[in-house]
Amino acid sequence: MKPDVIIVGGGPAGMMAGFLLARAGVPVLVLEKHADFFRDFRGDTVHPSTMAILAELGLLDRFLARPHNRIDRAEIWYNGRHLTIGDLTHLTMPAPFIAMMPQWDFLDFLRDEARAFPAFALRMEAEATGLVEEGERTVGVRLASGEHLRARRLVLCCDGRGAFVRQVLPLESLGAPIDVFWFAVPKVAEGSALRGVIRGHRLFVLIDRGTYWQCAAVIAKGGAEEVRARGIDAFRADVLTALPEVTDIAAALPDWDAVRLLSVSLDRLTEWSRPGLLAIGDAAHAMSPVGGIGINLAIQDAVATANILAAPLAAGRDVDALLEKVQRRRFWPTRVIQGLQRAAHERVLQPLIEGRASVPAEPPLPLRALDRFPLLRRIPGHFIGHGIRQEHVRSPNAARRG
Numbered sequence: 001m002k003p004d005v006i007i008v009g010g011g012p013a014g015m016m017a018g019f020l021l022a023r024a025g026v027p028v029l030v031l032e033k034h035a036d037f038f039r040d041f042r043g044d045t046v047h048p049s050t051m052a053i054l055a056e057l058g059l060l061d062r063f064l065a066r067p068h069n070r071i072d073r074a075e076i077w078y079n080g081r082h083l084t085i086g087d088l089t090h091l092t093m094p095a096p097f098i099a100m101m102p103q104w105d106f107l108d109f110l111r112d113e114a115r116a117f118p119a120f121a122l123r124m125e126a127e128a129t130g131l132v133e134e135g136e137r138t139v140g141v142r143l144a145s146g147e148h149l150r151a152r153r154l155v156l157c158c159d160g161r162g163a164f165v166r167q168v169l170p171l172e173s174l175g176a177p178i179d180v181f182w183f184a185v186p187k188v189a190e191g192s193a194l195r196g197v198i199r200g201h202r203l204f205v206l207i208d209r210g211t212y213w214q215c216a217a218v219i220a221k222g223g224a225e226e227v228r229a230r231g232i233d234a235f236r237a238d239v240l241t242a243l244p245e246v247t248d249i250a251a252a253l254p255d256w257d258a259v260r261l262l263s264v265s266l267d268r269l270t271e272w273s274r275p276g277l278l279a280i281g282d283a284a285h286a287m288s289p290v291g292g293i294g295i296n297l298a299i300q301d302a303v304a305t306a307n308i309l310a311a312p313l314a315a316g317r318d319v320d321a322l323l324e325k326v327q328r329r330r331f332w333p334t335r336v337i338q339g340l341q342r343a344a345h346e347r348v349l350q351p352l353i354e355g356r357a358s359v360p361a362e363p364p365l366p367l368r369a370l371d372r373f374p375l376l377r378r379i380p381g382h383f384i385g386h387g388i389r390q391e392h393v394r395s396p397n398a399a400r401r402g
Helices: 012-023 048-056 060-064 103-114 224-229 232-242 294-314 320-353 365-372 374-386
Strands: 005-008 028-032 069-071 073-078 081-087 098-100 120-124 128-134 137-143 148-150 154-157 171-173 178-186 194-199 202-208 212-220 260-262 267-269 277-279
Touching (some): 005 012, 012 028, 012 120, 012 294, 048 060, 060 103, 073 374, 081 365, 103 120, 128 148, 178 224, 178 232, 178 320, 194 232, 202 232, 202 320, 212 320, 267 320, 277 320, 294 320
Parallel strands (some): 005 154, 154 277
Antiparallel strands (some): 069 098, 073 081, 171 267, 178 212
16 A cells, blocks of 8 residues: 655654654655664764653653663863763753663664554665656655655655755755764773763763763864874874773774764755655754764654644645745754854864864863852753753644554
8 A cells, every 4th residue: 555655764753753653643654775773883862852752652661661871961071180061860851861772772662662553664675766756746766676666645754864865955064074983992980971081182972881982083074094094003092091991992992993984964955845755854954973962853853743744644635835844843953953063063173173272271161160060060951951942742643552
């Protein structure tokens, strides 16, 4: 049977949109190009705003029953001095912490929950490579296999920053002066926090994964080959300046195969839709890893999409005239967050890693103030917890769970 909606991409936006639309009784088919959801070093931070949505859907307890770590504060080590700069424990939300869960586990969870709805279908190893169009309207997708799949009402593109729809809709690049090396090292100290480390002109971000740190080394855009040319021993030495407690760095980083490069992008579509077609999540806006906001922004997009489109779709109505409302709802938070990320790139990260800014021995006043006054730590905690324009589930629950 032809689905009402084809969703391209089984990432956070695609799986949440599929769940919510199927929950409203809308027949959906989610297409995922891989055989499973396993991809190492994908974003793993599930923020309180996302877990508030899971609570509204009655899913939070089952989500938290899955293995995860909890982070309720943000720290920075500035030239060896420890500072606490963010606190989430005050949040009056169902889950006042960041849940660290591998993204593939989160997507498996959404898939398992969505399968309870008869209107939900998921097809793995189904890579969409282009659109099927009739006149000026999108009516389906073309798969890498050559097969054409048609949707009655909508193609929803959620397939990330490599989405083919980005060749169709106008794209604005904001530039990104950084790239990131991802790697893992054993965790020695106890505690759970999101940690930043500044040592001279080197910047690392550490994400607590229980028994190990998932680490990001920030480097200049296009500078990966220069770093690699210095050799793995020099890179290990850089890591030890940030993490002197790591005792067997050679075992943690035996060679460059243990280090993955993330090419950072910061861009957005200026038009997210046209008749029969809508893009959300990373397909509509590629985010920097600064703030770890990508998953959560994508989930908010999916909720807003379902809030606007689910009831009309379930009633069999044409939703082309409503697609622009999704962009109007979500474009402002996208612009705000990308503006903050761009400012962090240009004013802090780029001068730091390129050595163009002097690095004072003492932490800057704002960091010292956050560390000294616990009430001030609630400000970044509130931003991390709620995000910008937090969405709430308003789409109908018309489908019976099987």
